[in-house]
Amino acid sequence: MVELNFEKSVDGLLPAVVQDYVSGEVLMLAYINKLSWEKTLETGQAHYWSRSRNSLWLKGESSGNVQVIHDILVDCDSDTVVFKVDQIGDAACHTGHRSCFFRRVHQGELVVEGKPLFDPAQVYGSK
């Protein structure tokens, strides 16, 4: 198995950049630990480590919007990866937007680009 340099970070977590495997759009960034790295390689579906829940996170476990891995790139220091994925359900962001990066800096302000593809309240339930 490909070894990553998890010791590089104080908390054992490394960033994973998630990119649409066709368009190259950056969909999100999440964190992986050794367990989520192994699960991703084993299953071909993106697994992360949820910092808020402090637990293994199969992306799409609630929404059904899993990320099917097409390619994995590893950087020069083995402390960052790129997952090139097929985003099932089109939207990667919990807000319903395709990408978490749906805001652009314009003249010192954030401008929202595009519309949500789903209603988060329907997918995750109201809280």
Added chain:
Amino acid sequence: MVELNFEKSVDGLLPAVVQDYVSGEVLMLAYINKLSWEKTLETGQAHYWSRSRNSLWLKGESSGNVQVIHDILVDCDSDTVVFKVDQIGDAACHTGHRSCFFRRVHQGELVVEGKPLFDPAQVYGSK
């Protein structure tokens, strides 16, 4: 100025994904703190925080390969950014490769893709 959520991380550093503004290729990932974020917005050239030197880092200060900012995207939690850049000198990686992500996972091994565009010893000097 656009405020980011630097308090989200224990060390005050947030990841910046660096993407070619034309092709969408992910060139590198580096970290920003408040100072490097401000310098990037002020100057239009990508500034990071070097974790190894613990100092402000104008990308390209040694090699001349600066990154001219074309667009900046901010994620849903304001704790990650995407810099869409024009990579002067073509190569972003200190190894001389265009992208730091020049290795791909293939059948459980890392396969190098592409050739370096410059000789690091010539650009940075031998150490």
